[in-house]
Amino acid sequence: MSIEVKVPVLGESVTEATVGEWLKQPGEAVKADEPIVSLETDKVAVEVPAPFDGVLTEQKVAVGDTVEVGAVIALLTEGGAGAAPAAKDAAAAPAATAPATAAPQDADASQTLSPAVRRAVLEHGVDPSTIKGSGKDGRLTKEDVIAAAKAKDTEAPAPASTAAAGAPSSAVPAAGRNVERVKMTRLRQTIAKRLKSAQNDAALLTTFNDVDMSAVIEAREKYKDVFQKKHGIKLGFMSFFAKASVLALKDIPAVNAQIDGNEILYHDFVDISIAVSAPNGLVVPVVRDCDKLGFAGIEKAIADYGKKAKEGTLTMEDMKGGTFTISNGGVFGGLMSTPIINPPQSAVLGLHRIEDRPVVRNGEIVIRPMMYIALSYDHRIIDGREAVTALKTIKEAIEDPTRILIDL
Incomplete structure (x- = not known):
């Protein structure tokens, strides 16, 4: 039997939040009080814990969705662990289609990364499994990721140029020209509104x-x-x-x-x-x-x-x-x-x-x-x-x- 997981009371005058990150995926086992999702309010990030040992059956909302207090956001089933759908699909896929290198955010599946940490991992291209966390219970912080990225840049040798002499400069992509569009967190939106309102x-x-x-x-x-x-x-x-x-x-x-x-x-x-x-x-x-x-x-x-x-x-x-x-x-x-x-x-x-x-x-x-x-x-x-x-x-x-x- 599945039990509904609802958005908890978030504080005085706070009626809604944004889904920041799912810390557990469908099919994954969870322990009582283990965080399964991070919600971002206009003041702080709140982690919603599992009410009991079980398996996350279904995510009812997606990252970026706005949810109100009391809304059902997930279904949880008591009992043993089940295989995650994504894992089953991956197992059935031909080996030839597997990427040579895992994406940085998936390098250590046992870690739960906050939205800020996950963005930093993606931005700096580091493997979180190789970084020692300084946060609570050894969790990674944004500062840990940035420090690891700086150390990586210091140690990495300068790449040799593969361009032939006299080759057109257009043959080599210009560095630092990428543009990433990231939705503002609810906290950042509120900071922006409050500061502009003050002015x-x-x-x-x-x-x-x-x-x-x-x-x-x-x-x-x-x-x-x-x-x-x-x-x-x-x-x-x-x-x-x-x-x-x-x-x-x-x-x-x-x-x-x-x-x-x-x-x-x-x-x-x-x-x-x-x-x-x-x-x-x-x-x-x-x-x-x-x-x-x-x-x-x-x-x-x-x-x-x-x-x-x-x-x-x-x-x-x-x-x-x-x-x-x-x-x-x-x-x-x-x-x-x-x-x-x-x-x-x-x-x-x-x-x-x-x-x-x-x-x-x-x-x-x-x-x-x-x-x-x-x-x-x-x-x-x-x-x-x-x-x-x-x-x-x-x-x-x-x-x-x-x-x-x-x-x-």
């Missing part, structure tokens, strides 16, 4: 400042070992900026507020969305109650979210809410940017790379590790004076971290 609806403006990172760098160097020994986590820059932002948001409540129709919502708490890179795009999980958390609590939350983002296990609840955002383009080498707010929030802090620059201190030119910081804000509810003051408060707290301790 269209908000009165965006950005103010800049620069920060001398000497004090924070010195504090990290002095306390990093004892901090990690006590808390089991590294002391990073983000916790300093999060706590500095708390000071600014408490002093300038409008920066921590949002517009709701004709009203302004002021929050007496600080939930900071920290932008992190995930296989399907940039996501912003929320570190809640940053005004109550210590440095260690913030660092642990960020580390947990970073791991979940890499593994593709972020949940709806992880992304829900947020009153302010911090985005660190410096990890990619960015010198300066104008970040876009994360609606319905009203402000976002952009961090950038640290580099030694000449500055004047006490009438002398000295070299200091400097960082440009940017605050983009919705001018509809945040005045220029408030934005400049908030960014200046963050700057002063970073340059003199004692201010964070004494709430100054």
